[in-house]
Amino acid sequence: MLSRVAEHLYWMARYIERAENTARMVRVNGHLQLDLPARARTGWEPLIAITDSAPLFRKLYRTPGEKNVVAFLIGDDRNPGSIIRSLRNARENARTIREIMPREAWEQISGLYGSAAHQIGKDELLPDRDQYLQSIIHGAQTVTGLLAGTMSHDVGYDFLRMGRSLERTDMTSRIINVRSADLLPDQGGGLRPFETIQWMSVLKSLSGYQMYRQHVDQSVGRIHVLEFLLKDEDFPRAVFHCLGEIEACLVRLPRKKKAVDIIMRMRKAVSDADLETLEQRNLNRFIDGLQVMMGNLHDRIAETYFRVSAPA
Amino acid sequence: MTIRWREYPAAGVYDELVAPGGRLRAAAKMLGQRLSKLSDDAIRQRKAAADLAIQTMGITFTVYSQKQGGSIDRAWPFDIIPRVIPKREWDRVEEGLRQRVKALNLFIDDIYHQQKIVKDKVFPADVLAKSRNFRPQCVGIDPPLGVWAHICGSDLVRDKDGTFYVLEDNLRVPSGVSYMLENRQVMKRVFPGLFENYNILPVDDYASQLLDMLVSVAPKTTKRPEVVVLTPGIYNSAYFEHAYLAQQMGAELVQGSDLFVDKKDRVFMRTVRGAERVQVIYRRIDDLFLDPEAFNPESTLGVPGLMRAWKKGTVTLVNAPGAGVADDKVVYAYVPQMIRYYLDQDAIIPNVPTFRCMEAGDRAHVLANLDKLVVKPANESGGYGMLIGPQASKKERESFARKIKADPREYIGQPMLTLSTVPTLVDSHVEPRHVDLRPFILSGREVSVTAGGLTRVALVKGSTVVNSSQGGGSKDTWIVDETGDG
Numbered sequence: 178m179l180s181r182v183a184e185h186l187y188w189m190a191r192y193i194e195r196a197e198n199t200a201r202m203v204r205v206n207g208h209l210q211l212d213l214p215a216r217a218r219t220g221w222e223p224l225i226a227i228t229d230s231a232p233l234f235r236k237l238y239r240t241p242g243e244k245n246v247v248a249f250l251i252g253d254d255r256n257p258g259s260i261i262r263s264l265r266n267a268r269e270n271a272r273t274i275r276e277i278m279p280r281e282a283w284e285q286i287s288g289l290y291g292s293a294a295h296q297i298g299k300d301e302l303l304p305d306r307d308q309y310l311q312s313i314i315h316g317a318q319t320v321t322g323l324l325a326g327t328m329s330h331d332v333g334y335d336f337l338r339m340g341r342s343l344e345r346t347d348m349t350s351r352i353i354n355v356r357s358a359d360l361l362p363d364q365g366g367g368l369r370p371f372e373t374i375q376w377m378s379v380l381k382s383l384s385g386y387q388m389y390r391q392h393v394d395q396s397v398g399r400i401h402v403l404e405f406l407l408k409d410e411d412f413p414r415a416v417f418h419c420l421g422e423i424e425a426c427l428v429r430l431p432r433k434k435k436a437v438d439i440i441m442r443m444r445k446a447v448s449d450a451d452l453e454t455l456e457q458r459n460l461n462r463f464i465d466g467l468q469v470m471m472g473n474l475h476d477r478i479a480e481t482y483f484r485v486s487a488p489a
Numbered sequence: 490m491t492i493r494w495r496e497y498p499a500a501g502v503y504d505e506l507v508a509p510g511g512r513l514r515a516a517a518k519m520l521g522q523r524l525s526k527l528s529d530d531a532i533r534q535r536k537a538a539a540d541l542a543i544q545t546m547g548i549t550f551t552v553y554s555q556k557q558g559g560s561i562d563r564a565w566p567f568d569i570i571p572r573v574i575p576k577r578e579w580d581r582v583e584e585g586l587r588q589r590v591k592a593l594n595l596f597i598d599d600i601y602h603q604q605k606i607v608k609d610k611v612f613p614a615d616v617l618a619k620s621r622n623f624r625p626q627c628v629g630i631d632p633p634l635g636v637w638a639h640i641c642g643s644d645l646v647r648d649k650d651g652t653f654y655v656l657e658d659n660l661r662v663p664s665g666v667s668y669m670l671e672n673r674q675v676m677k678r679v680f681p682g683l684f685e686n687y688n689i690l691p692v693d694d695y696a697s698q699l700l701d702m703l704v705s706v707a708p709k710t711t712k713r714p715e716v717v718v719l720t721p722g723i724y725n726s727a728y729f730e731h732a733y734l735a736q737q738m739g740a741e742l743v744q745g746s747d748l749f750v751d752k753k754d755r756v757f758m759r760t761v762r763g764a765e766r767v768q769v770i771y772r773r774i775d776d777l778f779l780d781p782e783a784f785n786p787e788s789t790l791g792v793p794g795l796m797r798a799w800k801k802g803t804v805t806l807v808n809a810p811g812a813g814v815a816d817d818k819v820v821y822a823y824v825p826q827m828i829r830y831y832l833d834q835d836a837i838i839p840n841v842p843t844f845r846c847m848e849a850g851d852r853a854h855v856l857a858n859l860d861k862l863v864v865k866p867a868n869e870s871g872g873y874g875m876l877i878g879p880q881a882s883k884k885e886r887e888s889f890a891r892k893i894k895a896d897p898r899e900y901i902g903q904p905m906l907t908l909s910t911v912p913t914l915v916d917s918h919v920e921p922r923h924v925d926l927r928p929f930i931l932s933g934r935e936v937s938v939t940a941g942g943l944t945r946v947a948l949v950k951g952s953t954v955v956n957s958s959q960g961g962g963s964k965d966t967w968i969v970d971e972t973g974d975g
Contacts, residue, residue: 179747180759273723276732276742332761431762485759487751 182277183336184483185270190340192267193286196260197317198348202227202382203250204310209378210243217371221246227355228258247306252297260313261297264290279327282320289316335426339478342422345414347471349406352382354464357403357457376402383414403452403460416467417447423474436477443470491532491917492525503651503909504921505572516575516969519686524570529917535679536914539569542675565668566962569679572911572924572944576690576970582645582653582928583938585837588828590641590930593658593815595831597637600814601627611830616819616847619898621868622661624776626783627811630800633706634934637809640699640771641930642666645838645942647909654841654906656925658824660808660816662773666929667730669943670695670737672965688970690940695929696737699771702933703738706805707768714768717741717758719748721774721790731773743767745774750794754801769805770795776810818867818901819845842904846897855902856893859886862902864893879905908953911964913946923947925955926966941966 202224210218222241225234228250237255238245253259268290275283293316296309321341328334356379376397380386383406392409395401409415424440427433450463495511497504506517513521527535543565599606600623606612617623642663644656673692677684700716707714720731722744735742747758748767757764772779778788783796798804814820822843825836844851844862855862864876876889893900910921928942944964945955955961 178761179741179743180761181744181747183761275723276736336761482761485761485764487749487757487764 178332178336180483180485182274183333184479185274186278186333187336187340187478187483189267189270189274189286190337191344192263192270193317193320194341194344195258195348196263196267197314198344199228199250199258199260199263200310200313200317201384202348202352203247204307204314205378205382207243207307208381209375212374212378213371219375223355224250227351229351230256230258251306251310261290261294264293264313277333279323281327282323285316285320285323289313289320292316332429335429336482339423339426342419342426343471343475346416346419347468349383349414349416349419350464350467350471352379353403353406354461354468356382357399357460372399373397380405385412385414388412400452407447407450407452417444420444420447430482432481436474436481439470439474439477443467443474446470491527491529492521492912492919494521494525497912497919498921499910501649502907502921503647503649505574505647505909505911505924506570507912514573516971517573520571520573520683523683524919532914532917535569539567539675539679542678543567543671546671546674565671566948567672567675568913568922568946568948568962568964569676570912570914570919571676571965571967572926572941573967573969574941576688576968576972579941579968582838585653586643586928586930586938587936588832588834588837589643589655589658589824590638590932590936592824592828592831593641593660594636594638594932596827597660597809597812597815598635599831601630601637601811606827606830609830611826612823616823616898617814620814620817620820622776622811622813622817624811624814626796626800627809630809630811631802632809633708633802633805636706636932637812638815639702639706639807639809639932641932642927642942643930645926645928646841646906649907651909653838655821655824655838656841657818657821658816659927661775661813662808663927663929664727664730664773665927665943665945666695666939667733668963669929669939669941669966670733672943672963676965687967690968690970692940695939696734698931698937699734700738700740702931702935702937703769703771703805703807705933705935706807708802708805711768715741715758715766716769716771717743717748717767719743719745719770719772719774719792721745721778725773727773734771740771745789745791748792748795750792750798754794754798754803756792756795756798756804767804769807771807776813779806779810818843818865819847819898820867822901841906844902846893846900846902851902852893852897855900856890858902859890861905863905864889864900864902867899867901877905911944911946913948913964920950922950923953923955924964940968 206221206224213219220241221243224246225231225241233256234241234249237253238249249256250259252261254261256262268286271278271283271286293313324334324337373396376399377386379402380389380397385406389397389402389405392411393401393405405412405415407416410417410421412418420440420443424437427436427440446467455463494507494513497507497511499507499511500509506514506521508514596606600617607614607617638660640663642659642665644659645653646656647653669692703716704714716738718731718735718740720728720742722728725731732742741758743758748756749759750756756767756770758767774790777784779791780793780795781788781791782793795806796810799806799810822840822845825840828834828836844855846852846855855864859876860878862878864878866874876885878886908923908925911924912919913922924944924946926942926944929939931937944966946962946964947953947955947960948962949960952960
């Protein structure tokens with residue numbers, strides 16, 4: 178498989194996943210605000226923090242209110258992390274390699290961007306925001322499903338899976354980082370009942386609430402949710418699971434040693450983390466460490482497989 | 490009963506299916522009779538079935554559109570009535586094409602070596618001196634088997650009396666063959682019954698013949714050469730074809746950035762398994778964009794160092810750089826002389842009579858007859874920059890006269906031919922529409938010619954412009970063997 182083709186597959190999967198994750202995050206945050214009393218509302222600024230786009234946001238908008246944040250994250254062409262930009266990037270990556278993927282998948286990717294852009298064009302405020310976001314999530318999952326069901330699970334598919342899994346790990350770690358800290362205000366003042374709601378929303382941001390209930394025999398609370406999102410081996414958006422996915426792809430490729438080493442280090446860090454004693458500040462530091470390793474892993478994959486040069 | 494051949498207007502022009510008076514030509518008889526038994530609805534159904542097949546097969550061509558801010562893929566316009574040519578007629582054409590390409594390859598090889606044809610004064614030195622497609626970088630190079638133009642697409646037309654003429658030879662990166670293949674697939678879906686009753690020569694073996702040819706011209710040292718198709722990318726109008734042929738041959742479809750040349754002048758492609766050697770490149774990029782080191786330094790489509798590798802013989806480029814020297818409308822005029830010079834034969838397929846404006850007598854004739862002739866620039870393709878005298882305004886003709894006088898080497902004049910027609914579906918009845926034909930000739934260890942080729946049809950009434958970007962479509966082309974029991 179050509180490096181260029183593998184790279185496009187990798188990025189296509191990342192962008193599809195990013196669009197889906199962002200849509201889910203916005204949607205769940207909307208629901209959360211409705212569930213919280215006015216004095217405990219976390220507002221919309223945390224989403225800017227999660228997506229790491231505060232400087233750009235401040236340049237483009239005055240206040241981090243609902244209207245602005247939602248516009249920025251969904252349809253703002255100037256925001257490289259917006260849903261619409263992610264979908265367009267996914268489409269552009271797919272377009273240059275469309276002959277190697279099943280026709281239906283290409284049509285779905287192209288159509289997903291088309292309908293998303295069309296609706297934004299009609300009304301910036303999106304009166305049916307919830308439905309719109311749901312259609313993005315469904316559309317993205319249809320792409321994933323079509324590719325899983327109609328594309329040969331060859332080397333190219335492995336790059337797609339790696340892109341998707343790395344993007345998932347990234348989003349899960351970002352959500353943990355922000356939600357566990359800045360987002361949840363001081364827990365005093367009789368707000369305790371709402372803590373559960375907030376942690377539930379963290380799970381829901383990652384589509385994890387139901388699976389948590391099925392597999393974790395504990396009430397919804399900080400330690401167990403973190404434990405689940407970081408260490409669960411079976412939940413598809415848990416960091417540990419995603420790392421396993423990436424490793425399973427790498428073992429089929431040559432020259433994988435350095436990348437696999439990084440995964441091993443990440444895995445060990447995740448399993449060694451003692452969440453009972455990990456205070457917020459140290460949790461952030463821990464997640465930052467994971468993020469750095471994710472960056473290294475991406476660089477290693479890109480270096481090894483996408484930027485092939487003359488043999489020594 | 491919608492098609493009545495007796496009422497079909499086939500006078501004053503050679504129609505390939507219907508003789509004057511509405512009599513079906515022998516090879517087209519069965520087809521014509523079948524068609525005339527179809528009801529309006531049945532015809533519409535076939536047409537719809539063909540459109541659907543084209544859509545589901547994803548047969549498209551790319552048009553650049555400024556308005557839509559990019560390129561768009563359009564469905565390939567296809568007419569369901571095939572063009573029928575009897576095999577015994579075609580055999581002669583095929584022989585003529587083999588002869589022609591053989592002479593062209595000898596000419597190109599001679600031009601980049603001793604230039605005997607120039608020294609013997611058969612081919613004028615100043616035509617060569619002003620050739621835009623002569624590449625000094627190619628002088629002295631010996632491509633494997635002495636073949637330069639591995640893939641040639643010659644455009645043929647038939648005049649009023651049915652005689653085939655060569656209109657031009659495309660020796661750089663001729664395109665269209667994928668449409669020829671897809672047209673046949675569509676026809677098999679739409680009219681399966683007809684294929685049972687006719688002996689129609691197959692075209693589907695093109696991709697395997699192409700691969701055989703590419704392998705046969707690989708550098709000598711390689712046992713199992715890696716063959717790739719080099720495309721400028723998705724925005725090229727023929728990208729569909731590049732992808733199609735790569736897929737049919739099981740070859741990688743690469744872009745310039747996928748390849749690199751190492752210090753030992755070897756070509757590699759970047760794959761997830763590492764760098765892999767490449768020995769044969771079927772390139773669909775023009776010479777000047779092939780290698781920024783040797784040609785246009787601005788080119789991002791090509792591969793730096795590719796010419797070094799080619800000259801050293803570690804890789805074969807198909808077609809060879811510089812092959813376009815014979816793809817020039819002034820050079821074209823000398824092909825009959827080349828055939829005589831190199832092969833000591835008369836040209837089997839004639840050229841369209843051509844007046845070379847560089848010669849005083851010819852120039853005077855062209856200038857005096859601008860209202861009757863077609864004037865073409867020597868180095869353009871795709872019908873660009875032409876003057877169609879009878880249809881041009883006085884102003885256009887005067888402006889052309891000035892251009893010819895300023896740079897006579899760059900222009901030729903040809904009489905206006907009445908291109909042959911083939912019945913073409915218009916709603917649910919048929920009307921004659923003008924066609925041309927582009928067969929493809931492959932030259933490697935062996936020479937093979939497609940059975941027929943791509944028939945392009947001007948869908949606009951009276952028009953002779955067959956280009957798909959300008960209202961042209963295409964038809965399946967049947968070479969029919971009547972000697973069999975079909």
